[in-house]
Amino acid sequence: MTRLSTTRNIAVAMSGGVDSSAVAAMLHAEGHNVIGLTMQLWNQRRLSGKEGMPESVAGRCCSLDDVYDARAVARQIGIPYYVVNHEDRFERDVVKPFVAEYLAGRTPIPCSLCNDHIKFDQFLTTARQVGSDWIATGHYARNEFDETSGRWLLKRPTDRAKDQTYFLFGLTQEQLSRTMFPLGHLTKPEVRERARQAGLALAEKPDSQEICFVPGNDYKRFIEAYLDEQSQKLPDTAGELVTAEGEVIAEHGGIHNFTVGQRKGLGVATGEPMYVLQIHPESHRVVVGRDEELLSREMLVRKVNWIAIAGLAAGETIRAEVKIRHRHEPAPATIESTSPREVRVIFDQPQRAITPGQAAVFYRDEVVAGGGWIG
Amino acid sequence: MRRIYFDNNATTPLLPEVFVAMRPWLESNVGNASSIHHHGQEARAAVEAARESVAKLFGCRPAEVVFTSGGTEGDNLALFGILKAGDHLITTTVEHHAVLLAAERWREMGAQGGEVTFVPVDGCGRVDPEDIRRALRPNTRLISVMLANNETGVIQPIAEIGEIAAGAGVEFHTDAVQGAGKVPLDVRALGVSLLSISGHKVHAPQGVGALYVRKGTKLQPLFYGGRHERSRRAGTENTPGIVALGKAAEVAHAGLTRGEDARLAAMRDRLEQGILAQVEASGVNGGGVACTITNHVPRVPNTTNLYFDHIEGEPLIIALDLKGLACSTGAACSSGAIEPSHVLTAMRLGGERARGSVRLSLGKQNTDEEVDFALELIPQTVARLREISPTWRRAVAQ
DSSP states (O other): OOOOSSOOEEEEEOOSSHHHHHHHHHHHHTTOEEEEEEEEOOOTTTTTTSTTOOSOOOSSTTOHHHHHHHHHHHHHHTOOEEEEEOHHHHIIIIIHHHHHHHHTTOOOOHHHHHIIIIIIIIHHHHHHHTTOSEEEOOOSOEEEEETTTTEEEEEOOSOGGGOOGGGOTTOOHHHHHTEEOTTTTSOHHHHHHHHHHTTOGGGGOOOOOSOTTSGGGOHHHHHHHHHHHTTOOOOOOOEEEEETTOOEEEEESOGGGOOTTOOTTOOOOOSSOOEEEEEETTTTEEEEEOGGGGEEEEEEEEEEEESSSSOOOTTOEEEEEEEOSTTOOOEEEEEEEEETTEEEEEEEEEEEOOOTTSEEEEEETTEEEEEEEEO | OOOEEOBTTTOOOOOHHHHHHHHHHHHTOOOOTTOSSHHHHHHHHHHHHHHHHHHHHHTSOGGGEEEESSHHHHHHHHHHHHOOTTOEEEEETTSOHHHHHHHHHHHHTGGGSOEEEEEOOOTTSOOOHHHHHHHOOTTEEEEEOOSBOTTTOBBOOHHHHHHHHHHHTOEEEEEOTTTTTTSOOOHHHHTOSEEEEEGGGTTSOTTOEEEEEOTTOOOOOSSOSSOHHHHTSOSOOOHHHHHHHHHHHHHHHHHHHHTHHHHHHHHHHHHHHHHHHHSSSEEETTOHIIIIIISOOOBOTTEEEEEETTSOHHHHHHHHHHTTEEOBOSEEOTTSOEEOOHHHHHTTOOHHHHHSEEEEEOOTTOOHHHHHHHHHHHHHHHHHHHHTOHHHHHHHHO
16 A cells, blocks of 8 residues: 555545445555544434334434444554534435425425535535545546646546545535545445455445435425424326327326326326326426427536536536436537526437436536536 | 644543452453352442542442443433433423433333423523422422533532522432542532432443432332342442452542642643633633632532634544644534534534534643644634635635
């Protein structure tokens, strides 16, 4: 293992998973002063016992099992370790917007909100408070300073299958300049091998997949249980299921039950498969149609964060490959600035199920130019 | 790295003389105190000698002492051992979780449980005995008010509440876990019928405690099993732990007689005053001039709970620990993260204060030289955290 000439004070965000555990072990072995921190973000017991909510949840974020694993890893490699409580901030900046977005007929990505507000904002602050100038995470991404542009770049990782840059488009220059992504040049099997070499018992622990605070990925049940806990009524957004031509074909129980592109659970039996095309929060109408009607070429993207460039002048255009959901192959498009933090994206080829609330991330080869929220 | 321990309200180090007393019971002495043979008789004698020492600390008869596994069991035994279905319990909003959550459980038990009144405290953390009196109902069976608060050290007016309880013919329990060894525990003067203590808060090991149960008080056991502790607490006696608790009670009693509390208070006051003098926009929760002198709210001699405006307690605790000073804030939840303090919240000190405070609690093993180290480290660390606090920068700019 090579020793860096400069020893850094680094706080590693430890989730109790293989990736961040490997990061802690690697940086410690390289001779850095490493502190492990786990963020307590959500109390899994809060909604337990409510309808549809499990009694206790193992193996997900903030679960005691994961804290136990992270603590054991820190102990084994011999670094200080603490659990820090950011539940209030997480609820305010991630959970509440998540619920509000669904109620407004959009399909949110809490992981991006969490990265922007918690992992790369609150966590950097906490790190600095406890004396660490740097943070390191187990994300699969790369960052580097580009002398030519004078900007910090976010780049896709070596392991394309694990690429997490889609969730990291909101990082600021300040955040990128103080963050280390030690897994950016490794593949997942290599990371597991590093964990094995370090003798970590959790080297074979399976990856987590779901939204960490939503048991079983059942976001409808979660929203209902959360509103109930807050003594709020689920807003009545029941309405009509209509075709693009305006023909009413059924009634529905609330717009939060729908996502653009959804096929199951529409409650209509017609000859050919029907999909959700649009959700209208004001009229509570949900427009459904055939698969090919899901295709569209254009979208507005709001709250754009530029990384590789400082910004676009009004009316200025750039070419990029644009990714509109986590499992989407970026598609070539022209991006046109419409106002300071808003752009219009025109794809070369129509794309299926452009979904309001999801992120649109602009790639230029390896580099993340920027990204924003589909409006 | 040099490590200094200022978290004695969490747990205290075992005293050498306590270890010497318990050691034979770990090493070579075998014996179940309930056995008929020689070994059992030796254990019985040791347990009963310890009971006498604890009784002396309590100012009660040995038969009124029940050994438990610690403070939480003592509190639960006092509550669930006294209350009967439909009974009303009066307690306070600043109790330790061992009472607070037991009381909430009582309220949630439906027909098997009963009613609870949580009496609030003032800004100094003190309960008004008149509020207790006003909370009395015809079906009130038990009042439970802590002797000293674990976070602030504030001492409650137990003797006055004791008179109210006696007048109303209601049982009165005090959780004296944080008072033991720091202030005299005279159960007659306090007017309590039940009083719980924990061994590891008075330099005995973790896993042992005692509950005073006034003679004639009807107590239902929590556990079913043998007829140990006069059928009030089933389970083989923890002889080494009980012997240790007996010795620790003896030491605590002697210490109070010698004025050990005054020495601790002097050390705590120097620490507190030294920090306040060096750090602006800081103060004492449930203590300091306003509470102690103006409002006559006493504190135990070892505890100070300090706030530093514009910084959070959690990173301060971590930063201090990384430099070798152990102290605490709020209550740790099961993950080890810190939750906002329910005690400071109940004192209506605001969310900032409930998150921005730290508790320093001294023990008899601490030295003046350690206080000097803390007097250097804490102001330095607070200053560094304020440098990176946006709200502090704004406050300074104004």
